[in-house]
Amino acid sequence: MHKHNPSRRSFVGNMLALAGGSSIPFTLNLAAMGNAAAQGADDYKAIICLFLNGGNDAFNTVLATDSGSWSEYVRLRTTPDSGSIALRGVGLSNGVLPITPLSAQAGRTFALHPSLRPIKDLFDAGRAAIVANVGTLVQPTTLAQYKAGGAGLPSRLFSHNDQQATWQTLQTEASASSGWGGRIADLVASGNSNATFTNISAAGNALFLSGRQVRQYQIGGTSAVPINRLNESLFGTPASANPLRQIIAGDSSDPFRKEYAAVTARAINSQATLASAMLANGAAGVPNPTLYTDPATAIASVNPLAVQLQTVARIIGGRAALGIKRQVFYVSLGGFDTHDFQRVNQATLLARVAHAVAYFDGVMANLQGTDLRKQVTLFTASDFGRTFTSNGDGTDHGWGSHHFVIGGAVKGKDIYGSMPVTGLGHSLDVGSGSLLPTTSVDQYGATLASWFGLSATQIVDVFPNIVNFSNRNLGFMS
Template sequence: MTYLHKQLARRDFLRRAALTTAYAGTPFAATLATLGDVAAQTATDYKALVCIFMFGGNDQSNTIIPYENAAYAKYQVARPAIALPQSTLLQLNLAGYAGPQLGLNPAFASLKPLVDAGQCALMANVGTLAYPTTLTQYKNRTVQTPLGLFSHSDQQASWQSGLPTKGSATGWLGRAADLTSSVYNPGSAVSMCMSLGGNNLIQAGNSVVQYQVTNNGPVVIDTMDATHWRYNADMAAAMNTLITQQRAHMLEQAYNTVGTRAVATGNIAKSALAAAPAISTVFPAGGLAAQLRMVARLISARNALGHKRQVYFVSQGGYDFHDTLVENQALRLGELSDAMAAFHAATVEMGVANSVTTFTASDFGRGLQSNGRGSDHGWGGHHFILGGAVKGNKLYGQWPTVALGGPEDLGQGRLIPTTSVDRYAATLATWFGVSAANLPTVLPNVTRFATAATAGLGFL
């Protein structure tokens, strides 16, 4: 569990309690009875966003690397002990790109064909910004910067909230869900924000709460699950009575309302998954792949869940490489690449590849300068966007100078972002269905970087 997860736990519990009061007296059988009505709906305008959060701060300089000789030489000089051999890089031929030729870390063998095929795009030097920021402004302190730069917990919160200069109880995907849930998912008893990567801020809305699912499916109480060998009718009835009773004490009532919703939602989601079409795509081993496999299964169950819009959060930890960067990052990126490729194949199998967009995010990038066998916390980083609707085999944003002392280098090769999280998120939110008029509700600072109508970066 990350520090951010712990920070959110109490706040999320109280929000869930406030939002689930209406469910306190709902019998489970009555809630389950709505499943058939919901399943009768068709999802002709279905869309899903899938966030892959790379906890720890991924080293962008060994993710997308200059391949052209002169640019590669500067990269190698900056990090001699951890520079990847030029001969191992997966060469890219990006459409419309005029900078030095680039290559991918060789761990991206599974994802590169999707880049070449135009299904995956690259996002360069994106990060948290309070305002557009130049090196001169940063050094002279004439522009406000995000709180807690280079801090894991602060930058995780800034990426996920879209509000880098103050704390927030909601995230930008949660606020997007607030605007779209009642429009696209009326009558659904299951939240459109589903997390397999733990408690998070990005999916927290004012009215929409996140629903956490395990890699094996919804969490249900064994003794209340009629399909489980431990099911006991008397115990199920007793538990039902306990958690549906109205309590005088506020915390006791909060516990009951959260429990009631959790049990009801778990039963509905489990029934929906059982009735969903099977997926034959083979996923690789690993925790991230297991999360994305369950996401694919939940997408397959979208009609039964009554969802035309869904938001998923999955996570992969272990990117904080102050040492042994080369070998360990290769393992993480290989897992990421294989899992993303398998997930995309599953969306193709289900016929929803054009309706599902997957994107990566991380605490921050890292410094170009080596600290020996690793790298230190940075700011801007590079990311990937995958899906049938993506205008891929292109690089979006501005490719930075990969050399110490460059125009974006605030010291030790730490990059000042040239594209804000706001514009990255705006592109995704607009595709998802958020109007230009409502975009500032989702991303309050977006107009500091572009008008709401022009905030999109063009990858969707």
């Protein structure tokens, strides 16, 4: 049984998280916004975590297409009852998309899933890179060490909740207290005039953004949503005498009510500040995303992931008014737990990712007349990869996976790390073709953190396992 300690500090921290506030004291001063704008954000940088919830199948995302690899792929991913989940059939008649990395891997050729045409274009243009076989690791691990088990392995491998938590916090779900995005935000928040808007989620509460001091600000839709009827006539009273604000944010002698009111007041003020900055600065030059076309049905519709990235772009557009120089964002897309109907479902999901990322790249290319692509970097993450073998018409939970890093500061058109052998029974096969990672999440994140401006000492604080790896910077950022 857990013992609860209803201390004032823990209560304030929890309430601030709900309000999107910060436990770092701040004073809202709307009059000072002009000064913040004057300071500008010449040194502005942002990183955006795009989390693919459910465990994206890497073998269908980045494919080895040399003769031996492709033969194994087709052999192991073709089943009598479902037909091939190789890249054929509905919406995929054009075949895979060949890519030519700058760093050749002897005897190997590669391609992207047909739904990823916009990301291939970014790769070819040098603004996208692939980081191969990334996964949760405590230390470099061999197949023999994995089979022996022990403390050197991440806990509860292949579990959605635990591996999502480990990816985002480097701890299991039961012990997770702060995410590495939040810990980065803790270290850079002092450079922002208003720490409240340092780490922002457009996809609900995110472990990734939970800091030790700074709390994530959560935003839904395309703008910061106010409390309804707060500044208008209510029950016949004039707006100036509206009792609602006093009810929810009025002072009290009772400690619980006093803290609740203080947090609510901060939330109200923060909403007003962000909405004003987004309206005055962020909305201009941020067009609505074009409709996304499902490759399986050819039906056009709104892409929710593109809308999340539109919101991120609008907040970035308001950076000067907010006095922000460093921001960490979180967006996500679900549905990647493709035990069934993988061939069609993953094609749809990857098309959404590619559509949203291409839209965002286009917006960053000319946000309010400025090309911000070298200052904004987006990277993908996911629970884990999947098995190489098929369960019939899908795949099961795996471990290592391939990921994209996208932005103008990325050393693109290349694959970082070694692409695993395609097949079964090799030195990285922990079962059914599930990959033993050769690159850790710590190394992946530390490379981004170094570009963001963190020192070597700060990186060790954010990524506790990085001390176990000799290569602490993978080199994919300029």
